[in-house]
Amino acid sequence: MATAQIDINTRLKNQLTGRVTGLQFSHTDQAKTIFDIADRYAVNHRALKAGTGLFAEGEESDSLYIVLEGWLFLHRILEDGRRQILDFALPGDVIGFCGKEKSPLTFSADAITNAVIAVIPLRHVTELLRNDTASAMMLLRAGQEALLGAFDTLTDIGRRTAREAVAHFLLRIHRRSIESIGPDQDRTISFPLHQEHIGDALGLTAVHVCRTLRKLRNDGLVEISRGHLRLPNPDALAEEAGIYDFEDTDFRLAS
Amino acid sequence: MATAQIDINTRLKNQLTGRVTGLQFSHTDQAKTIFDIADRYAVNHRALKAGTGLFAEGEESDSLYIVLEGWLFLHRILEDGRRQILDFALPGDVIGFCGKEKSPLTFSADAITNAVIAVIPLRHVTELLRNDTASAMMLLRAGQEALLGAFDTLTDIGRRTAREAVAHFLLRIHRRSIESIGPDQDRTISFPLHQEHIGDALGLTAVHVCRTLRKLRNDGLVEISRGHLRLPNPDALAEEAGIYDFEDTDFRLAS
DNA sequence: CGCAACCTTGATCTTAATCAATCGTAGTGG
DNA sequence: CCACTACGATTGATTAAGATCAAGGTTGCG
Numbered sequence: 001m002a003t004a005q006i007d008i009n010t011r012l013k014n015q016l017t018g019r020v021t022g023l024q025f026s027h028t029d030q031a032k033t034i035f036d037i038a039d040r041y042a043v044n045h046r047a048l049k050a051g052t053g054l055f056a057e058g059e060e061s062d063s064l065y066i067v068l069e070g071w072l073f074l075h076r077i078l079e080d081g082r083r084q085i086l087d088f089a090l091p092g093d094v095i096g097f098c099g100k101e102k103s104p105l106t107f108s109a110d111a112i113t114n115a116v117i118a119v120i121p122l123r124h125v126t127e128l129l130r131n132d133t134a135s136a137m138m139l140l141r142a143g144q145e146a147l148l149g150a151f152d153t154l155t156d157i158g159r160r161t162a163r164e165a166v167a168h169f170l171l172r173i174h175r176r177s178i179e180s181i182g183p184d185q186d187r188t189i190s191f192p193l194h195q196e197h198i199g200d201a202l203g204l205t206a207v208h209v210c211r212t213l214r215k216l217r218n219d220g221l222v223e224i225s226r227g228h229l230r231l232p233n234p235d236a237l238a239e240e241a242g243i244y245d246f247e248d249t250d251f252r253l254a255s
Numbered sequence: 256m257a258t259a260q261i262d263i264n265t266r267l268k269n270q271l272t273g274r275v276t277g278l279q280f281s282h283t284d285q286a287k288t289i290f291d292i293a294d295r296y297a298v299n300h301r302a303l304k305a306g307t308g309l310f311a312e313g314e315e316s317d318s319l320y321i322v323l324e325g326w327l328f329l330h331r332i333l334e335d336g337r338r339q340i341l342d343f344a345l346p347g348d349v350i351g352f353c354g355k356e357k358s359p360l361t362f363s364a365d366a367i368t369n370a371v372i373a374v375i376p377l378r379h380v381t382e383l384l385r386n387d388t389a390s391a392m393m394l395l396r397a398g399q400e401a402l403l404g405a406f407d408t409l410t411d412i413g414r415r416t417a418r419e420a421v422a423h424f425l426l427r428i429h430r431r432s433i434e435s436i437g438p439d440q441d442r443t444i445s446f447p448l449h450q451e452h453i454g455d456a457l458g459l460t461a462v463h464v465c466r467t468l469r470k471l472r473n474d475g476l477v478e479i480s481r482g483h484l485r486l487p488n489p490d491a492l493a494e495e496a497g498i499y500d501f502e503d504t505d506f507r508l509a510s
Numbered sequence: 511c512g513c514a515a516c517c518t519t520g521a522t523c524t525t526a527a528t529c530a531a532t533c534g535t536a537g538t539g540g
Numbered sequence: 541c542c543a544c545t546a547c548g549a550t551t552g553a554t555t556a557a558g559a560t561c562a563a564g565g566t567t568g569c570g
Binding site for chain 1: 329334335337362391395413414415457458
C-alpha cells in the first residue's frame with residue numbers, strides 16, 4: 001500500500017520534471033518542490049474514494065495536506081443548505097493548514113475524483129521551517145498562491161456577470177490543470193466538475209450555469225463532454241471574461 | 256521621523272501587550288510577534304496620507320508590508336471601472352507578499368485613513384525564514400488568516416443575501432478592529448469605511464448597502480455615525496448573519 | 511430494464527442594479 | 541459669517557440578472 005502510493009508520487013514528479021524542458025520557469029520548480037516536501041515530511045498517504053471527505057468543518061486537525069493525485073474541493077455549508085465552494089485542489093496543491101493547533105477547521109474538503117493525499121503533521125512543519133528554508137519559502141508561496149486564487153474568485157462572484165465569471169473560471173481551471181497535471185492534448189483537459197460545482201464556486205445556481213454554458217457552447221468558446229473540457233479559442237474566451245492579451249500577461253490581472 | 260514612527264510602533268505593541276491580561280490566548284501573541292517582525296526586519300517605514308496608494312496592480316514589488324497604523328484596502332479594478340475590494344488591512348496585518356520576485360502584483364493597496372507601513376524587502380524575509388522559526392510560523396499563520404478571511408467574504412458574496420452579508424461583514428470588521436486596535440468602548444469602534452467600500456467588498460452597490468444599513472439601523476442592530484460603528488446587540492446581529500452562539504465559537508464557522 | 515444522477519429548457523418571481531433626484535454636512539474662499 | 545461647492549448618504553421609480561419552480565431528457569450503471 002505505502003509503496004504503491006509512493007510510486008504514484010514518484011510518477012507525478014517525473015511527469016512534472018519532464019515538463020521543465022518545454023517551459024520557462026518557476027511554477028514547475030515550485031510544483032516539484034511541493035512534491036519533494038510531501039516525500040520528505042509526510043507521515044502517511046490517504047487514499048480517498050470520489051465523494052468522500054478528507055476533513056470537515058468543525059474538526060480539529062494539526063496536519064497539512066498535499067494533494068498527490070485527484071481533484072478535491074473546499075467548501076462551507078450554511079444552516080439551510082446553501083453551499084459555497086471556496087477552492088478546488090489539484091495535484092501539487094497544499095490545503096488544510098490552519099496555522100494553529102487545537103482550533104477547529106472552518107471549512108471542509110471532499111474528494112471529487114479518487115484522490116491520494118500526503119499527510120504532514122504540524123510538528124514536521126515546524127521541523128521543515130527550522131531546517132529547510134527553501135521549502136519554507138515554497139510553503140509561503142503556496143499559501144499566497146491560494147490567496148490570489150481566492151481573490152480571483154472574489155472578483156468573479158462580486159463584480160462579474162455570470163457569463164464573464166464562468167468564462168474566467170474555466171480559463172483559470174484550465175490553466176491550473178495544465179500547471180498541475182501537465183500539458184493538455186489539443187486544448188483539452190480532464191474535467192470532473194459538475195455544473196453544480198461551478199455554480200457553488202461562483203455563487204450561481206446550477207440552472208443558471210447550465211444556461212450560461214449553453215450560450216458559451218453555442219458561441220463556439222467551450223466544449224464539454226464526458227468529463228473533459230476543451231477551450232478551442234482561449235483568447236476569445238478571455239475576451240468574454242474581460243481579460244485581454246492573456247497569453248502574454250498573467251491573466252489573473254483584471255485589466 | 257524614524258524615531259517618531261518607532262514610537263508609534265512601540266505604542267501599538269504596548270496596547271496589544273496590555274490586552275493579554277483580559278484575554279485567553281494566541282491571537283494576541285501573534286499580533287505582538289508581527290510587530291516584532293516589523294521591528295526587526297523593516298528597512299524603513301512609509302507614511303501614507305488618506306486616499307493615497309501603497310502599491311498598484313501591475314507594479315513589481317519585492318517587499319512585504321506590515322501595517323503599523325491606519326486602515327488600508329486591497330482591491331482590483333476592471334476595465335469598465337467595476338471595483339472589487341479584496342480585503343481591508345488593519346494594524347498588525349501583513350500584505351503584499353507575492354512570493355515571487357519580478358512578477359507584477361495582481362491587486363492594489365490604498366490607504367483609507369492616514370497610515371504607517373513597515374517595509375520588509377524580500378531578502379530580509381529569506382533571512383527571517385533561515386534564522387527565525389517562530390517568526391516564519393507567524394508569517395505562515397498570517398497568510399492563512401488572510402485566506403480564511405477571503406473565504407468568509409467569498410461566502411458572504413456568493414451565498415448570503417445583502418442583509419446577511421452586511422451583518423456578517425460588520426461583525427467581522429468589528430472583531431478585527433478589536434483584535435488589532437484594542438478593546439472597544441461600549442461596543443463602539445472607529446470605522447472609516449464609506450458605504451461604497453462596503454458595497455465593493457460585498458459585491459453590492461452603495462445604494463443597496465444604504466438601504467440594507469437603514470433596515471438594520473431601524474431594527475436597532477447597527478449604529479453608524481461620524482466614522483464610528485456601534486453594534487448594540489452583537490448576538491442579534493449574528494443571528495441576522497446566519498450565525499448562532501458566536502460568542503462561544505469562532506464565528507467564522509458558517510453554522 | 512429501470513433507476514438515479516445530472517443536464518436542459520421554459521415560465522415566473524425576487525433581489526439587487528440602475529437611473530434620477532434631493533438632502534446634509536464639511537470645507538473653502540470672499 | 542455666509543454663500544458656494546463637493547462629496548457622500550438617502551429615497552423613489554424602474555429595470556434586469558439571476559433565482560426558483562416545474563417538467564422533461566440523457567446517460568450510465570447495477
